[in-house]
Amino acid sequence: MTTTVEPAKSGKSDESAKSAKPADTATGAAEAEELPPPDEGEDIPVPPGAARTLLRELLGPHRRPIAVAMLVVMVQQAALQSGPLLVALAMDRGIPALRDHDSGPLVAVIAAYLGCGLLSTVLQRAFIRLSGRINQDILLDLRGRIFRHAQRLSLDFHERYTSGRIISRATSDVDALRELLSEGLQELLTVVLSVCYIAVVLLVMDWRLGLAALVSFLPMYLIVRSFRRRSLRVYRRSRTAAAGLIVKFSETMNGIRPVQAFRREAANNAAFDTTNRQSAAATADGLLEMARYVGFSRATANVWITGVVVLGAFLVSDGSLELGVLTAFVLYLRRLYDPIDQLAMFLNSYQSAAAALEKMAGLLAHEPTVAEPASPLDLPANALKGREVGFEQVRFAYRTGKEVLPSFDLVLPAGQTTAVVGATGAGKSTLAKLLARFYDPTSGRITLDGVDLRELSTAELRRGVVMVTQESFLFSGTVAENIAIGRPGATREEVEQAAREIGAYEFIAALPDGFDTDVRKRGGRISAGQRQLVAFARALLADPAVLILDEATSSLDVPGEQAVQRAMRTVLAGRTAVIIAHRLSTVEIADRVLVMDQGRIVEDGTPTELIDGRGRFADLHHAWRESLV
Amino acid sequence: MATNQTPVPVHRSTVRSLLRLWPYAREVRWRIVGSVAAALIASGSVLVVPLVLRGIVDGPIADHDLRALWPLAGLLLLLGLVEAGLFGVRRVIVARPLARVERAMRGDLYAKLQRLPVSFHDRWPSGQLLSRATSDMFTMRLFLAFPLVFLIVNSLVFLTGTVLMFTLDWRLGLITLLPAAPLMVLTRHFESRYAELARRSQDQNGDLATVIEESILGIRILKAFGRHRTMAERFKRQTRELRGTELAKADQLANLWAVIVGLPEFALGCALAVGAIRVANDELTTGTLVAFLSTALALRWPVESLGWLLAYANEAATATDRFFEVMDEPEHPDQPSGHPVRAEQGIRFSGVRFRYPDAPADSPDLLRGVDLHIRSGETMALVGATGSGKTTLTALLPRLYEATGGRITLDGTDIRDITRPQLRELVSVAFEEPTLFSATVRENVLMGAPDATAEQLTAALETAQAGFVERLPAGVETQVGEQGLSLSGGQRQRLALARAVVGEPDFLVLDDPLSALDVHTEALVEQALRQVLGGTTALVVAHRPSTVLLADRVAVLDQGRIAAVGTHQELLKSSPVYRELMSGEAATGPAAPALEGSTA
Structure with missing residues (x-):
């Protein structure tokens, strides 16, 4: 489940970007029959211009520092590039003057040379520090945006897009941009500035030679363009191959038990080899493109240098050019072509960053379907522990139009425990998710003590309604911390009390470090049933007015389930509760049972009424009693 | 899981680690030798260019004899084309073989991991394994393609260039070479501090990735309990810590670059002063000074690069260690012995x-x-x-x-x-x-x-x-x-x-x-x-x-x-533990009534 489907690049993907071994593979708690079909498109559609807008928003607040950094690097380059010019001055002015016993010019030139060296050193240092700050601030901003946005996005989004894809947005895609910012941009800036400076200096020193040198930009441009086009194709191929490798690799490692138990090793090796070969071919092609580029561009540069030297020699010999100028010119010319290789590297990191930015912009442009209210209401003060739940003309359909719940009305009085039963796909989970406001109804409204759920702030809503699902993901950290998610700030006594009430105390205390056992570390082997108990303890600690249990007891054994039921009768007494259960044993503690079939509530009554009746529930219950023999 | 539980060996030799790559590199050894040779000749031609330039300045230009210019210009062009061609060839001859090496290593790693027992996989988070199959492979391949070649080439170029400079003028050579030692020492110093910070930033990045991953995998729980803020706070704290480390990294990098830019400039300035004086005193020709300065400039890159080439070699050694950590893991081989099969069934x-x-x-x-x-x-x-x-x-x-x-x-x-x-x-x-x-x-x-x-x-x-x-x-x-x-x-x-x-x-x-x-x-x-x-x-x-x-x-x-x-019935009667497990009744109670009742 944690597969990062899209690596940014085969290269420096982050160490543990994909490191979580899934604590629980049962994250797909939603039943597939109830799931909207996954979008055909691999990725989130990106609105046109979103990437550019995002870039502008990210850079916007840093306009000033960016301007300062640009200024610094401009001066720095000017200082750095003045070297050959000063060498020329030393030769054309300093040496003749010295021959006439005037050391003034040479001293001045050497002083200028050393001064420029010092200046460029200081400014180089300043620029790296400054641009480091800008980069980090931009990344901080971007990381925060993606994180907050992913959290804000509604559950239907998270159910459609695999977790791996969202995770890679916030990790490897950010890394791609980081690489560009920290190395690429700085390099590009230096390259562009040095090229501009040198071009100007060349033209100023001698416009004829300068012009001749600058003509080389044309073939260079063509070579760069061809490299870009060709390497983009290879880049796409290698990305696809790398993604395939990573998926195969992660799936094998995360599913090593079935792999070994079903002797998949040979078949896996063969499949992996195919992808591995594709990846190697793409890698090699990328290297060859680079080789081609380097060869051609170097050759062009060297041909030009020879040409300029010959031209210069003629100019010197007819007296229209000084020897020192030609010397400086040749030194500059070699510098002009120095950044050729760097440019190629920049183009590579630019490609992956641009692709990454596009994807991140797509994620950020996706609006959550379940939005926070602009002016949230508070729940009315209430003396009771539970609250009344109302479904008014509620109807729910997927975006595709497929109706899951036809319009219905339902009132769950405060303090009532209601069990919802029915076959897989009957709409039980959808009902629960609507009540927990994981989804909003297509029409109608759901109320808590008369207040529409959509009017409540998240904090207020979660004080009111808490849902425990079948999946029992544990966050890294200690067991105690995992329980305390139910109520941050809870004392250790409260945490332990909650564990005790749910019958989880014994097994937790028996772990190597008791409540302080790290669930991802040595000895933290916690079974599916135990994880569900931790999830219950968490809900108990949260102490909500309305508690929803969605198949929350599936992995518990009988004693575990009974402990949960006991807690429901004692600790949670007076709360409004909705229990969705496969197991009819859970139903016995309910005040009321709803039987659902194809999105409709077909039976509604007390357990005794329904058992004694002749409806579906009576049948189900009969079958269940049979199974207990 | 973000915390790397693989031990980081303190005392290890970079060279010894890298030598372990030999079985894989063996197949491509001649290609690498060829690549080194190509790079060496290409770099050599870079060093010869200043000499040709000197010839042009001191010969045809000084003598106003343009006919003599053509052979030298032709030589210059030839050198340029050879250099360009060889730099291209250097890459071409290793491209496919090195991709094959990477493939072989990755394939071996994957096959090995499938053979290793489940207890191994319990210990190793899949992310740790994945990074070995992706970024570490990349690092090792890159090392063979580039740093390895240029560690050899640049050292040789540096030596040759130094000899050349001393031949041209030993005084100037000495002046130019003086900062080489402090440059390398300082570079290594900053590199090592940078490496420390880089390691920390890697770990913090890993922790951050963990938070991100968990916030997505556990999204239902976070939403159910409305705990986005808690997670967001944690995320914010960690991104800020990471930013701090990254800024410290930038500072070290800034120092490093200051040294790299500053020291050679200083030395060149001094060489220029002394050279100019000697030219004025006719102890040195202009052409020699030009050649000298060109050579000195050409040597800047080999000297600068040694620092990060060594750093990269170090990184590749780490990647190699990480790779062999897995490859050295003992397998439990099958040892089927021909024990007689007893007749018992089941x-x-x-x-x-x-x-x-x-x-x-x-x-x-x-x-x-x-x-x-x-x-x-x-x-x-x-x-x-x-x-x-x-x-x-x-x-x-x-x-x-x-x-x-x-x-x-x-x-x-x-x-x-x-x-x-x-x-x-x-x-x-x-x-x-x-x-x-x-x-x-x-x-x-x-x-x-x-x-x-x-x-x-x-x-x-x-x-x-x-x-x-x-x-x-x-x-x-x-x-x-x-x-x-x-x-x-x-x-x-x-x-x-x-x-x-x-x-x-x-x-x-x-x-x-x-x-x-x-x-x-x-x-x-x-x-x-x-x-x-x-x-x-x-x-x-x-x-x-x-x-x-x-x-x-x-x-x-x-x-x-x-x-x-x-049987179920027998155990319900005889085993209190079983009764408790099946009915939830305390072990001390009588046989479970609920179940017994429904038996009929």
Whole structure:
């Protein structure tokens, strides 16, 4: 489940970007029959211009520092590039003057040379520090945006897009941009500035030679363009191959038990080899493109240098050019072509960053379907522990139009425990998710003590309604911390009390470090049933007015389930509760049972009424009693 | 999981680590030699260029003899083309071979990981393994392609250039060379501090990735409890810490670059002053000074690069270590010995003990002498309290874990005397957590028996009540798994069950196979499963009475031993532990009334 489907690049993907071994593979708690079909498109559609807008928003607040950094690097380059010019001055002015016993010019030139060296050193240092700050601030901003946005996005989004894809947005895609910012941009800036400076200096020193040198930009441009086009194709191929490798690799490692138990090793090796070969071919092609580029561009540069030297020699010999100028010119010319290789590297990191930015912009442009209210209401003060739940003309359909719940009305009085039963796909989970406001109804409204759920702030809503699902993901950290998610700030006594009430105390205390056992570390082997108990303890600690249990007891054994039921009768007494259960044993503690079939509530009554009746529930219950023999 | 639990060896030799790459690099050694040679000649031509320039300045230009210019210009052009060609060739000759080396290493790693026991995978987060298969491979390949070549080439170029400078003018040579030593020392100093910070930033990045990953994987819990803020706070704190480290890194980098830019400039300035004076005094020709300065400039890169080339070599050594950490991991080879097969039929556990290798030293073994005999054709249910080791016991049978004591026999043969592939062909398993792979439904199910017929596939799907498959977009050809349709827990469980039974195995292990099914489906699966269980010897982990009833007999696992064996009815009467497990009644109470009542 944690597969990062899209690596940014085969290269420096982050160490543990994909490191979580899934604590629980049962994250797909939603039943597939109830799931909207996954979008055909691999990725989130990106609105046109979103990437550019995002870039502008990210850079916007840093306009000033960016301007300062640009200024610094401009001066720095000017200082750095003045070297050959000063060498020329030393030769054309300093040496003749010295021959006439005037050391003034040479001293001045050497002083200028050393001064420029010092200046460029200081400014180089300043620029790296400054641009480091800008980069980090931009990344901080971007990381925060993606994180907050992913959290804000509604559950239907998270159910459609695999977790791996969202995770890679916030990790490897950010890394791609980081690489560009920290190395690429700085390099590009230096390259562009040095090229501009040198071009100007060349033209100023001698416009004829300068012009001749600058003509080389044309073939260079063509070579760069061809490299870009060709390497983009290879880049796409290698990305696809790398993604395939990573998926195969992660799936094998995360599913090593079935792999070994079903002797998949040979078949896996063969499949992996195919992808591995594709990846190697793409890698090699990328290297060859680079080789081609380097060869051609170097050759062009060297041909030009020879040409300029010959031209210069003629100019010197007819007296229209000084020897020192030609010397400086040749030194500059070699510098002009120095950044050729760097440019190629920049183009590579630019490609992956641009692709990454596009994807991140797509994620950020996706609006959550379940939005926070602009002016949230508070729940009315209430003396009771539970609250009344109302479904008014509620109807729910997927975006595709497929109706899951036809319009219905339902009132769950405060303090009532209601069990919802029915076959897989009957709409039980959808009902629960609507009540927990994981989804909003297509029409109608759901109320808590008369207040529409959509009017409540998240904090207020979660004080009111808490849902425990079948999946029992544990966050890294200690067991105690995992329980305390139910109520941050809870004392250790409260945490332990909650564990005790749910019958989880014994097994937790028996772990190597008791409540302080790290669930991802040595000895933290916690079974599916135990994880569900931790999830219950968490809900108990949260102490909500309305508690929803969605198949929350599936992995518990009988004693575990009974402990949960006991807690429901004692600790949670007076709360409004909705229990969705496969197991009819859970139903016995309910005040009321709803039987659902194809999105409709077909039976509604007390357990005794329904058992004694002749409806579906009576049948189900009969079958269940049979199974207990 | 972000915390790297692999030990970082303090004392290790970079060279010794890198030498371990030899078996893989061997195949490409001549290519690398060729690459070095090409780079060397190309770099050599870079050094010759200033000499040609001197020839041009001091010869044709000084003498105003333009006819003499052409041969020299031709030489310059030739050198340029040779340089360009060789730099291209250098890359070309290693491109495919090095990609092959990377492929071979990655393939070997993958194959090795599949051979390593499950206990290894318990210890290593998949992310740690993945980074070895991706970024570490990249680092090693890059090392062979670039830093290795240029460590050799640049050292030689540096030596040659130095000799050349000293030949041109030893005084100037000395002046230029003076900062080389402090430059390298300072570079190394800043590099090492930078490396420290880089390591920290890597770890912090890993922790950050963990928070991100968990916030996505646990999104339902965060939403259910409205805990975005808590997570966001944690995220914010960590991104700020990371920013701090990154800024410290930038500062070190700034220092590093200041040294790299500043020191040579200073030396060149001095050389220029002294050179100019000597030219003025006619102790030196202009051409020599030009050649000298060109050479000095040409040597800047080799000197500067040594620092980061060494740093990169270091990084590649780390990557190599990380790679061999996995490759050196001992495998437990199959040692089938021709022990005589005893006539006893069925599965027998005798005195089986097990403890996880990472269990705390003071904890008792999880299994402390399990004795159990499952007769041929019999279905045995295994019950026990949460965490009693039921799942672990089932994992010993296909040797996913090796028992640490005692022995397990299948039809009289010790399972250690059967090769793992053979054993796993005999024993088929449905796991508690049903994992599906990115493949079609058909491929996922047929994993259990690649040669199974279409009829067997249909029969297995029917047994598992996986009729929903027909309603999937492409039926049994529908892609599922991470890259396909996501199925519910119940659906995945049914497919995993179909996978276990499709090959009509001799021995079947089912770990709580019906936990995620609704009552109705469960009843149907049970009915169908009875048929299958009739023809096989099976061990079924059960949490509930309904599952227990699939079995002929029941074994109760308690305190690491089999506490009781018998039929459901017998155990309800005789075993307080069993009664508690099945009814939830306290062990001291009388026989469970609820169950007894419904027996009739």
